[in-house]
Structures are given as structure tokens and as C-alpha cells.
Amino acid sequence: MNISKQITFIGSIGLASLLIFTGCSKQLYPTQKDFKQYHMSDAIQADPAVVSIYEPFKQKMEAEMNRVIGHAEKALTKEKTAETLMGNFFCEALLWMSEHSAHNPADLAFATKGGIRNDLKAGNITVGHIFEVMPFENSLTIIELKGSQIRQLADYIAMTHGQPIAGMTLTIMGSKAQDIKIKGQPIDDNKLYKLATYDYLANGGDNLTLLTRAVSRVNYPQRMREGLIAYVNELTKAGKPVNAELDGRIKIN
């Protein structure tokens, strides 16, 4: 390689070569630093070469997100109240999944208000709406808890002013739960109950470490979001609307 020619013709490579030429073992040190941050606003034009890469994906995605899978007669809302339409709908879907996806029907279902990320509005329900309800990659998990552990879970529900449940009823008395029934029967402290929830909560998320002490646990590959979509599809196929009722499963005394 003719280094001197390189220096003459290509300056930037020339510098590198010059360093090699003049004894490159000398280390380089940063003697000055500068910083800038670019705010990516619409002042910067989109590179059409990049848009053309994602455009076909975008079209597929939008078609999927806009696909109507069901219909809600009324809005399923998630207020701060102890019992909500959206929470009831979500937990009924969990029970359905335990039966139809897991073939392991649960006695009760439990979720948290924080995990249900959006309402469902009245009208057409699309795949995109379900994504907004459950954007996370959580999967169905069925755990077995003793009646005494369910009682602790009920106290958690009372202390946090109500959480989404199905298959269970209770009355909140201050920070304690009373009159706890599973499938209409008073809770038996020594009996084992199957609870349908999702992995994040079974792993102790939302301060639910008591769920990590389950007697048994089965993880299912069924994603919650896909399970909800399947549930809505099933309702639609049966000619039923997406719906829920406030039935007093959580009472406040």
C-alpha cells in the first residue's frame, strides 16, 4: 500500500495512515467532547426509502386492527368503583379461557384494575380495541389456592377498594372482606380452588406475593389479548353482544 499517495488524495484515510506511518502505537485520547440531542419532530422529513419498507406492514397492521370482531350494546367502562363493567367482562373472559383454551375450568377469576388498560366503547369492537385493553404479552395462568389463601386475596381486594373478579362474591367491610362465596357457596378454608389469572399477577406483580405461594400453578401459552379476541369471536358467532352487568359481586358495607 502506498501510504504517501493516500495522504495526498484522501485526507481522512490519510490521517489514519499517517498515524500508522509515524508510529501508531501511540494511543489516542478524547480531549474534547460535544453533545447534542435531536428532537424528532415534523421539521425532519420522512425518508421515502424507509417508508416504503414499512408501508406494506402498516397496511396489513391497519387492516388487522380495524377488523370488526364483535359489537357492544353499551360501553364497558372501568371507573374507580369497586365493581366495573369492564372488570366483570374481563374476568368472565378469563373463566371462558380456562375452559376453552386451557381445558382446565377455573372456579374463579381475578385481575387488577391497573392491568386492564382501556374501556370498550359502545358499537363495533375491533382487534385494535382489544389491543388497547391488553397491550401486554401476558398469558393465561391457572393456580390452585387454599380457601384460606383466597380469603387473603379477598382482603387484598377489599384493601384496594375492589378488583375485577368472577366466580366469587364478597362484601368489603373497611379493609377486610366478608361473606366470601365461591360459585355461590361459602368459602371453605381447607378446600383447594382453581383461580384463572395471568402470569404477571401469578408472579407476584401488583404486590400480590401471596399468589406466588400457590399450591400449584400451570402456565398456558394462551396470550390474554388473543384469548379476549377469541372470546369476542365466540360471542359474535353465538349471536351475542359483548356485554357485562354489575351484579353486586362486590358489595361495600
Place this chain on the structure above:
Amino acid sequence: MEELRSINRRTFIKQVGGLSGAVALGTLPFQVNAKSKKTKLTILHTNDVHSRIEPFPMDGGKYQGLGGVARRSTLINKIRQEEANLLLLDAGDMFQGTPYFNLFGGKLELDLMTKLGYDAGTFGNHEFDNGLEGLVKYLDHAKFPFLTANYDFKGTVLEGKTQDYTIFHKGGIKIGVFGLGVDIEGLVDPNNFRGMKYQDPIAVSNKIVKVLKEKHRCDLVICLSHLGYQYENDKVSDLVLAAKTADIDLIIGGHTHTFLNEPTLVTNLKGTQTIINQVGFAGINLGRIDFIMEPGSGKKQMSAYTYQVNPSIAESLLA
């Protein structure tokens, strides 16, 4: 465009001024001046882009209309025309956040990063959202290495698919880059990383930095970290890492979605300064750090450190 103005105007105007002939060629930077022994290296970086391929929708949200990979491409192409020695790096959590990931599994994100010319990346916790199998499925769409020095994938489907570190040669500068991931226990479903072993990031760093400095004689050491900027408890963060290691020049951080108005300087074990930077999330910002490299001693390096922050940056972040 305000953002595209050269940041080094004040510093390098002299050198550039003497190079009108070279500048006319359009691509030659200031260091072509053979009399100067200074070489400039430009680092561009992102973190936690979270599948934000298009800008945030105009829905009244806090970040509406911001971000977008096609804009990032335009900007990077422009900077590439101005700077000869450039590295484009990402600090993890490329995936999860829009249905693009849920529907296409990360393939598109990796295709686009390749198109933009990323030089290296690391794994964030969300890279594991589809399990090790889901991660390996489209990994070959990335034509750049993933650096995961403290994740041991031996015996898993990812074995041999990532590297601890890589070395770049830019304009005579030898740059060692390694990557660190967060302890994903509790962050990721155990089924999604079964068989992978997490190793202490500080012990791993001290080992690797030694190799980069002593064996490979790197001029500059950069860490791509998904550890997170700072914690209230004693969990290892970028601030802790910087203080408990030596010879890392720059930590490009992620995970905590921290919007730093300017990089943080931490005095490391050697008594020199380690730079930490993180630019929020979702591609709302693109970070840039320029180093001027000169031959000399470490002593000179310390005394000569200057740090400039473009005031327009802070303004744009307040907006």
C-alpha cells in the same frame, strides 16, 4: 433546519475554514487537515425505541407527532454526509409498544435498523417478550451485532448468536463497544429466558474493559447498557456502573426511559470521567456525542476535557 446545524461550529470553525477545497467535496470532515492530529468521532444513539416505527399518533397524547424511523433515517443520512467517522448504536428495548411487534414479531424493527445502518445494539428485557425462540426467529434480519456480555446464552437457541463486545476502526480510532443487560428476573416471564444466565454487570465490565484496553489497545470504550439510569435501591444502574469501573468513556443507557437534558459525568475508579447518556424512549430524540481524539497521555486527556451543550437542545426538550 435548526437541528441539523453542526454542533461544533464554535469549536472547529478554524479547522473547517482552512479546508474550503475539501469541504466542497461534501463529505470530508475537518480532520482531513493533515497538520492536525485531531480526529473526530461521532456517536449517534437511541434507546427503548419500543417498535415506534411511525411517529406517535396525533391523539392529544404527550408525545403526539414525535419520533418515527423514517425521519431518523433522513437525519442520520444528513449527518453521515457531514461526518466521516460515525457509529450508530442502540441500547435495547427495540421491541414491544406498538402492534407492529405483536403482529410481525420484531422482523420489521430489525429490517429498519439494518436499513438505517446501525453498527451495534444490545438486548433490553422486552427483546425476550416472545421468548428465546421468538428472539432468535428474526435475529438474522439484523446485519449488525448484538452485544450481551453479561447474558450467558450457552446451551440455549441463542448460543453463538450474540457477542460480548466488538471493535470498530474509524479514522484511525480503535473503539471497543460492549453491551450489558438488566437482571430480567421479575421483569420477564421465566419461561421466556429459560437457560440464560445473568451475570453481575460490574464484574463482567471490569473483565471486558481490561481486554479492550490492554489486549486490543482500544482508544475509546463504549458500553451499551440496558441496566437503567438510576434506582432508589442498590440495584446496579448506569450511575453505579460508571462509579465502580474504570476506563469506560461512554455509557449509552436505556431501560428507565430517562430524558437527560445533557449527559451525566461520573468520576470513575480511575479518577477520570465516564459519560452517561440516555435519550428518553420511542425514538423521540436521537442522541449525539462527538469525541475529538488526539495522541497524548492520559494526563493531558483529563486536563483538556471540555464539555459543550448546545442550548437549543434544552429548549426543544422543554417544549
